[in-house]
Amino acid sequence: MASARSRTRLIERLRGLGIADESVLAAMSRVERHQFVDEAMTSRAYDDTALPIGYGQTISQPFIVAQMTQLLIAEGVPDNVLEIGTGSGYQAAVLAELVDSVYTVERIEPLFELVRRRLSGLGYRNVRARLARDGVLGLPDYGPFAAILVTAGAERLPTSLYEQMADGARMIVPVGASGEQRLLVVRREGTQFFQETLDAVSFVPLIEQRTDTTN
Numbered sequence: 389m390a391s392a393r394s395r396t397r398l399i400e401r402l403r404g405l406g407i408a409d410e411s412v413l414a415a416m417s418r419v420e421r422h423q424f425v426d427e428a429m430t431s432r433a434y435d436d437t438a439l440p441i442g443y444g445q446t447i448s449q450p451f452i453v454a455q456m457t458q459l460l461i462a463e464g465v466p467d468n469v470l471e472i473g474t475g476s477g478y479q480a481a482v483l484a485e486l487v488d489s490v491y492t493v494e495r496i497e498p499l500f501e502l503v504r505r506r507l508s509g510l511g512y513r514n515v516r517a518r519l520a521r522d523g524v525l526g527l528p529d530y531g532p533f534a535a536i537l538v539t540a541g542a543e544r545l546p547t548s549l550y551e552q553m554a555d556g557a558r559m560i561v562p563v564g565a566s567g568e569q570r571l572l573v574v575r576r577e578g579t580q581f582f583q584e585t586l587d588a589v590s591f592v593p594l595i596e597q598r599t600d601t602t603n
Contacts, residue, residue: 394434415485466534540594
């Protein structure tokens, strides 16, 4: 009951901050954020703030999750989405409430193992988690994707993901050095790619290691 009331307050806050897509707000309402944080953090689970999840990583601020999701589906809900940076699994769960198939990659093995068990235990059968030492490489064997969402900050636009975008796809990605990141929307139209620069954001860095993807 307490978590339900807390989620309701969070949704009203997100609505007040400009999240207008009711399907996104409904998805955020259905996902229990306290399931995605350490037990010591559960009292803060529905605060609109990023929280540590270990290994130098964070669970994203709910507003950022809602904003990126809203941007991702702005021109229609995609059939499938590739998420780069699984983290706690919270963003993947929100996407799974809206999208038929979510593919998500994580480079930190203990987080990957934890999240795979967590998502399975919560019944998210439409999420396929993969361990990938370099998320920039994506999952070419499973593409092309109707949308790509990058949940770590890239110093430069990860153009290696372009070829995994289907025609008409959108990619939402934070780009820039620490303290200078901006949210970018990249759209593919045939062989051309167009980008739009949006708000300033702050994400943990996207690490490139250039090694193979492992199941």
